[in-house]
Amino acid sequence: MDDISLITVALLCLAAASAGWIDAVVGGGGLLQLPALLVGFPHLPPAYLLGTNKAVSIVGTSAAAVTYVRRAPVDVGTAVRIGLAALGGSVLGAFFAAGVESAVLRPLIIVILLGVLAFVLLRPSFGTVAVARGPVTRRRVLAAILVAGLGIGFYDGLIGPGTGTFLVIALVAILHLDLVTASATTKIVNVCTNLGALAVFSYQGTVLWRLAALMAVFSLAGGTLGARMALKNGTGFVRTVLVVVVLALVTKLAYDQWLS
Template sequence: MPDISLTTLVVLCLAAAAAGWIDAVVGGGGLLLLPALLLGLPHVPAAHILGTNKAVAIVGTSGAAVTYARKAPVEVRTAVRIGLAALAGSMGGAFFAAGISSEVLRPVIMVVLLGVAAFVMLRPSFGTAADTDKGAVTRARTIAAIVLVGGGIGFYDGLFGPGTGTFLVLALSAVLHLDLVTASATAKIVNVCTNAGALVMFAYQGSVLWQLAALMAVFNLAGALFGARMALRKGSEFVRGVLLVVVFSLVAKLAFDQWTA
């Protein structure tokens, strides 16, 4: 546990709570939590920042997943299959990460995200009951979700990472015809699988600040439970609004990272 001032500790805990809320509603909590840890712990090695982030995030994600699973129509078996594929994909992405320049990837991801934002804004029915009431999901779509959504986005998570939760929500809604609330619920279960794999690796390497993570995890869990319940209560339109805010925030962060690199 590094020497941290009380003010820094309070700010980190508040950031963890806010990140838990964002992640539970639509994904993307790492947009807030990782920068907060980097700014609050400037002299801590990056591996310890990433490991501590995973230890905090998995608690809130698990709490949100349980909350959603109790009240949203989530197909847990399918979600776990997608999660295992994402875990395998993230390991593959991590293997190739050393040979890929993030400066090359950032502009590509920014263009993709802007396209996503335009699509969501121009198609107001996306992720609502009117858009998802298209009959039973075929076996082919389920396999596509496992291979493309799980494996593909999992690979991206291991290779680069930012916005993985948001991409999961969008892809699950599109491929499996899920409304945005159910897509968020399913994404949480997938995130638990990927976070668990990453956390095991970081823990094995001794790259987790457990005392700090335990304290921040309490606040992250509180934010996640509040966010999941709010998303369930307010519905897909609310999630859609938060989604657009997160997408534009992610674009802004990637642009800032690109221009200051």
């Protein structure tokens, strides 16, 4: 912390607040927060950036989860089961994260974002209403545990950015939830994945704790505000934010990769 300029710290805190807000509304706040850390610490090993990102994210995600559970019709039992599977997947992914090179992160994130954008734009009715009525079948819950839990949980531990967005899409597709309920469920799952990955990064000593604690305060505020706005404005608002966020991030990352 002593070697970081005040301007860098201020920008990272702003990024944390914005990421917390985005993460609460539609997921994917790490796609803003992790690139901000990459810019702030261009020569730091990626494991430290990933670990610090998790330490910040878990605070904003937890705040959003509490807000959603209090106000939205969330099936907490199903969310926890998916979350426990995701925790295991994220722990496994985090063990492999030390081998990820920073030069690989940005192009990989761009490709992932373009896939998300294409999916959402080609499915205009995706997540606008809940298809399922009544209890969700065991087969769908099992599919959600395997795909959203183990699969996306592994990705979250390995790299992380976009996990919330992918979880929202997976839960809408598999469990037929609307976007607001899917976002609420995602927050509970995301807390588990962040916890698993953070435990590994903490054990490896790759977390900048003082910086993370400061950024977490802003992430907390952003996460709480974002959840309240999503609940108030509904699925149309969530979908619009998703498209705008993905477009902005693709543009920014592409510029950094090939034009800057």
